[in-house]
Amino acid sequence: MAVVTGDQGRARSHHAQAAFLYRPEVRQAIYQVVLVVLLVALFYMLIHNTASNLRKQNIASGFAFVDRTAGFDVSQSLIDFNSSMTYGRAFLVGLLNTLLVAGLGIVVATILGFVIGIARLSTNWLIARLAAVYVEVVRNIPLLLQLFFWYFAVLKALPPPRQSLSVPGGGFLNVRGLYLPSPVPEAGFDLVALIMLIGIATSIALYVWAGRRQRLTGQQFPVFWTSMGLIVGLPLLVHVLLGSPMSFEYPELKGFNFQGGMVLQPEFLALLLGLSIYTASFIAEIVRAGIQGVSKGQKEAALAIGLTHGQSLRLVVIPQAMRIIIPPLTSQFLNLTKNSSLAVAIGYPDLVSVWSGTVLNQTGQAVEVILVTMCVFLAISLITSAFMNWFNRRMALVER
């Protein structure tokens, strides 16, 4: 091997450098790095600029206000809250209220949506038409108007506290909400709760075991009735044997309002109703599309091997339809969660009302408060989305 002389070496290494730079993957990497650097610089400038402008205009910034006393009250709270607690606590109250209404809304909307979606495909002319009318009316009216309708129409229809409607079992319904007796557990109730928890755990195990056994041997096991016995029957039996260790606190009219018991406020009911009914109309269409997306032969084959209509729907059609249903269903869940921020219009103390309403106004720190609100909604949405994607993978058609 000849020793490469200086000139030649430089030329070759120069050549090699050029070749290195012209390799497509290297160039792509360079472009991407440059893009990232630019983006980071842009965001840095944005944040820096905002902060320095706020400083220049003497507008307070930072998150020190979170530990300050809030000084206001909230009408509905899942955790203990009063006006001497902090803004941070108020944030939690709002967040939990948002999660409560969004969570319940998703459950109710899904059930209602499935029922109506299947009803739209019913061979019964009247049921199918009624479901179609529901979908077309509800999904074509703006949600905010529907919320106002549910809130104010229902409010105006309900009587004042002194003329409350009685609800069977010691409850009352009036313009201030639905008052129900609240259960007060007494000594020994822990045991009942424990047995119920064990029942739930056993039922889950049973479900898994029965499923595996059926796949292997074809033998069926009455999972539903056994589970009901374990979760409801057994705890109930223990409850009675222990002499019913639970009493009820009944709401009573005192002064302006009912005191005691628990209350579902009209704001909460209207919001839950409005969100569920609205989203259910979209879910109904998704369910219908999903079911119609399963080829007709599947249903015919199911009927041919002797399954009933109900069984063919439950065991053959819907499991396959789920693959089509889940991705758009996820979007609807996300929509519902985000739409819950309309709560502020009808006085429900959700995150937007408490945190980016009252707290923002009292502290005046719009940038921080809105930023946090956006991050929270983003986080809730991403978590929901991640869960639904996982569920979707579980439901995907497994080829054997």
Added chain:
Amino acid sequence: MTYLTKLVAAAAVGVIGAAGAASAQTKTLDTVKQRGSLSCGVNIGLAGFSQPDDKGNWTGLDVDYCKAIAAAVLGDPNKVKYVPTTAKERFTALQSGEIDVLIRNTTWTVARDSSLGLIFAGVNYYDGQGFMVKKSIGVKSAKELNGATVCVQTGTTTELNLADYFKANNMTYKPVVFEKLDETVQAYLAGRCDVYTTDQSGLYSIRVQQPKPDDHVVLPEIISKEPLGQSVRQGDDQWLTIVKWVHNAMLNAEEAGVTQANLGEMLNSTNPDIKRLLGKDGELGKGIGVSNDFVANIVKAVGNYGEVFERNVGSGSRLKIDRGLNKLWNKGGIQYAPPLR
């Protein structure tokens, strides 16, 4: 590579340009003159203070202040662009420069003076928070409200005062908080709440809009000090001075007895005080950046403070609010303006 260089250069120019624009201090007076109109932040609708009529003309006490400033600065009270703001949006609108001045029944507090980048230029209405209930529930005093449900609009000092008052009197209550005035009032009327609370002026304003105002009672207790004032951005002393002295001019005009009706005669007055006030003598206007006859312009456009008050919220209006604290200092009230000298 040239493509990339251009990209970098463009991005850099964009970022630096944005920074430059944002940090440049502009004088509000020049902006207003250049634009040829005053951008005035007002309430989206509060009878007596700022409300558009069926033809879209704004009227009210706060609106007249917008007109007065426009008359002083531009010589024409109609050169105002009214920007309706909710309680929540108002400070952001001022901070961002969307409006030149905020005159929206806004309470002057130290927190607002210190943390929002704004500064108050006077008090055009001394108010206080009160309660309104339906006559039918038979409550005569706020002390009887233990356990009541209270409808309240967010975005104000109202929620704080409410919490403090009930706590101080060892009473409990349930707040129902709305973002907009309309829904708050609707919920109160529908019986969702026993009580509606806001500044007393607001209560009177809402009461008079009801088909049967006598079905509602404003309780006598006033639970807070609510000096409602006009505010501007910090860092523009000239503009602050103008807004401050428009208010003072209206008070001084009332004190001197100059009204919309007698302005013609007053302009020929030989009284040195009046001559100075109306710009016949001295250079008072020029010193703060407006014309010397700015007081005459204001009075011609909207009248003096007393006239503005009585026409919009006082005896000449449907609200019939007693002037109370808002009387001039020499008539038993606390409206007092430094002299125009």
